[in-house]
Amino acid sequence: MxxxxxxxxxxxxxxxxxxxxxxxxLISIRDGFLISMPLLVVGSMFMLISNFPVQAWIDLLRSTKIGGLPISDYLSTVTSATFSIMAIFIVIGIGYNYAKKEKTNMIFGAAVAILSWFILMPFTTAFTPEGTKTVFQVPSIPLDWVGSKGIFIGIICAFVSVRIYKWVEDKGWTIKMPKGVPPTVGQSFSALFPIAGVVIIFFFIRIVFSLTPWGNAFDFVYKILQLPLQKVGxxxxxxxxxxxxxxxxxxxxxxxxxxxxxxxxxxxxxxxxxxxxxxxxxxxxxxxxxxxxxxxxxxxxxxxxxxxxxxxxxxxxxxxxxxxxxxxxxxxxxxxxxxxxxxxxxxxxxxxxxxxxxxxxxxxxxxxxxxxxxxxxxxxxxxxxxxxxxxxxxxxxxxxxxxxxxxxxxxxxxxxxxxxxxxxxxxxxxxxxxxxxxxxxxxxxxxxxxxx
Incomplete structure (x- = not known):
C-alpha cells in the first residue's frame, strides 16, 4: 500500500x-533557562512598573525621592539584581541539570560550572573619567559578562566543566572517607580532586586565550559565536x-x-x-x-x-x-x-x-x-x-x-x-x-x- x-x-x-x-x-539548556525564568519575570515586572507606558507615572517615579534617590532607581535595582546578572543563574541551572543527566553530584555540577566560567572571565571594566580621554581598566566583575553577553560561553563552560568533573570521578581519583563520616563531609572530600581537575584545565585555557588576539575566552566566544548567532536569530x-x-x-x-x-x-x-x-x-x-x-x-x-x-x-x-x-x-x-x-x-x-x-x-x-x-x-x-x-x-x-x-x-x-x-x-x-x-x-x- x-x-x-x-x-x-x-x-x-x-x-x-x-x-x-x-x-x-539541549534538555540541560532548556531546563537551565527554566530555573532563571521566575527570577527574570519578577525583575521584569519591576522594570515594567518603573517604565509603565504612562508619562505622568514615569515622571512621578523619577521626581519622588526616598533618601535622596528617586523611586525609579530603587525599582531598577531589582532589575539589575535579576536581568543584569541573568547569565549567573543560567550557568548554575545548566550545570545542575547537566550533572543530573551525567548522574553525578548536581550541587557540585552547578558549582564547577560557575567556577570555570569565572576563571575565564576578565575581571576588569574599562572606565574613562569625565573630562579625560585616558581609559582605565578597573578591577571588577563586568556587568556585561554576567548579563546577556556571557550566556553562550557560560553554556560551554557548564558542559565542559561538568564533563571534566565526571571524567575524573569515573577514573576513581577521589578521596574516600571511612564509614561513620557524615555524608556531606564525605561528598566534599570526594569532590576535591574532580574540582581540582576542572580548575587546572580552565586555568591553562585562560592562559592560552590570553596569548590570542582576543585576549580572553569571553571576547572570543562573543565575537566568533554569539554575535553571528544573534544576527541570524x-x-x-x-x-x-x-x-x-x-x-x-x-x-x-x-x-x-x-x-x-x-x-x-x-x-x-x-x-x-x-x-x-x-x-x-x-x-x-x-x-x-x-x-x-x-x-x-x-x-x-x-x-x-x-x-x-x-x-x-x-x-x-x-x-x-x-x-x-x-x-x-x-x-x-x-x-x-x-x-x-x-x-x-x-x-x-x-x-x-x-x-x-x-x-x-x-x-x-x-x-x-x-x-x-x-x-x-x-x-x-x-x-x-x-x-x-x-x-x-x-x-x-x-x-x-x-x-x-x-x-x-x-x-x-x-x-x-x-x-x-x-x-x-x-x-x-x-x-x-x-x-x-x-x-x-x-x-x-x-x-x-x-x-x-
Missing amino acids: KKSFMDKLETKLMPIATAISKNKY DSLGAMTGVYFFAHVLWLFGIHGTNITGSVFNPILYSLSAENLQALQAGLPLPHIINQQFQDLFATYGGAGSTLSLLVAMFGFCKSKRIKELGKIAVVPAIFGINEPIIFGLPVVLNPLIAIPFILVPMINILISWITMRIGMVPICNGVIMPWTTPPIISGFLSSGWQGSLLQIFLIVLGIGIYLPFIKTMDKQYLLDEAKAQDVSTEDNISLDDLTF
Missing part, C-alpha cells in the same frame, strides 16, 4: 525529533523557519516548541536582554525579534494560534462534538494552553487543519514584524512576562496600546483563515452525529413491534 504524504513526512521527521527531544545537552527568516519546523512536529503529536526552544530561546533571551538594557538607558530598542515577540505576537492560545480556531468553533460550528470541546478548551486557551484542541479536535495527524495550523503563525509573525519595522507598533520592550499572560494585556505591557490592537487584529484574521477548514470538519461531524442518531433509533426495539 502506497504511503501518504503525512506518513512519509512522519518517517523522515520522527527520528530527528526523537533525537533532539532526548539530547541531554534576529531575522524574519530564522523566526518563520523555526516556527514552521515546530508546528510540523506538533502535527505528529510532538511538543515542537519545546524542541526548537531549547536551541532558539538562548538567542531570543539575549536579544530581549539587549532591548531591556536599551530601555533602561533611554535608547532605541535594537531587536524586533526577541523572546517577547515570539511569546506574545507569534501565536495566541498556544501552538497554531488556536485561540482563533476556538472562536471560530464557538461562533460558527453546530456539531455537538466541536461545541463541547470548545467549552472544555476555551479557558486554558486564553492562557496559552491548547492540548485539549491539539489532541481532542484533533489537530494531530489531521491534514485538513494542518494547513491553517501552520499558516496562521507564519502570517502573525510576518505582519507583526512588518508593523514593528515600519514603526506602526513599538518594538517589544524586553520585559519578560509569563507566556500564560492573556493577549491584549500582554500586548499593552510589551508594546503599548498599539500592541493590543495588533493582537486583536491578528486573532480576528486567524478566525477568518481557520473558518473554512473548521466548517468543513463541522459538516462531517454533523453527518457522523446524524448517522449515530439513526443507528441509535433503529436499535431501540419496542415490545409492541414484536409479532408471533
Whole structure:
C-alpha cells in the first residue's frame, strides 16, 4: 500500500525529533533557562512598573525621592539584581541539570560550572573619567559578562566543566572517607580532586586565550559565536523557519516548541536582554525579534494560534462534538494552553487543519514584524512576562496600546483563515452525529413491534 504524504513526512521527521527531544545537552539548556525564568519575570515586572507606558507615572517615579534617590532607581535595582546578572543563574541551572543527566553530584555540577566560567572571565571594566580621554581598566566583575553577553560561553563552560568533573570521578581519583563520616563531609572530600581537575584545565585555557588576539575566552566566544548567532536569530527568516519546523512536529503529536526552544530561546533571551538594557538607558530598542515577540505576537492560545480556531468553533460550528470541546478548551486557551484542541479536535495527524495550523503563525509573525519595522507598533520592550499572560494585556505591557490592537487584529484574521477548514470538519461531524442518531433509533426495539 502506497504511503501518504503525512506518513512519509512522519518517517523522515520522527527520528530527528526523537533525537533532539532526548539530547541531554539541549534538555540541560532548556531546563537551565527554566530555573532563571521566575527570577527574570519578577525583575521584569519591576522594570515594567518603573517604565509603565504612562508619562505622568514615569515622571512621578523619577521626581519622588526616598533618601535622596528617586523611586525609579530603587525599582531598577531589582532589575539589575535579576536581568543584569541573568547569565549567573543560567550557568548554575545548566550545570545542575547537566550533572543530573551525567548522574553525578548536581550541587557540585552547578558549582564547577560557575567556577570555570569565572576563571575565564576578565575581571576588569574599562572606565574613562569625565573630562579625560585616558581609559582605565578597573578591577571588577563586568556587568556585561554576567548579563546577556556571557550566556553562550557560560553554556560551554557548564558542559565542559561538568564533563571534566565526571571524567575524573569515573577514573576513581577521589578521596574516600571511612564509614561513620557524615555524608556531606564525605561528598566534599570526594569532590576535591574532580574540582581540582576542572580548575587546572580552565586555568591553562585562560592562559592560552590570553596569548590570542582576543585576549580572553569571553571576547572570543562573543565575537566568533554569539554575535553571528544573534544576527541570524534576529531575522524574519530564522523566526518563520523555526516556527514552521515546530508546528510540523506538533502535527505528529510532538511538543515542537519545546524542541526548537531549547536551541532558539538562548538567542531570543539575549536579544530581549539587549532591548531591556536599551530601555533602561533611554535608547532605541535594537531587536524586533526577541523572546517577547515570539511569546506574545507569534501565536495566541498556544501552538497554531488556536485561540482563533476556538472562536471560530464557538461562533460558527453546530456539531455537538466541536461545541463541547470548545467549552472544555476555551479557558486554558486564553492562557496559552491548547492540548485539549491539539489532541481532542484533533489537530494531530489531521491534514485538513494542518494547513491553517501552520499558516496562521507564519502570517502573525510576518505582519507583526512588518508593523514593528515600519514603526506602526513599538518594538517589544524586553520585559519578560509569563507566556500564560492573556493577549491584549500582554500586548499593552510589551508594546503599548498599539500592541493590543495588533493582537486583536491578528486573532480576528486567524478566525477568518481557520473558518473554512473548521466548517468543513463541522459538516462531517454533523453527518457522523446524524448517522449515530439513526443507528441509535433503529436499535431501540419496542415490545409492541414484536409479532408471533
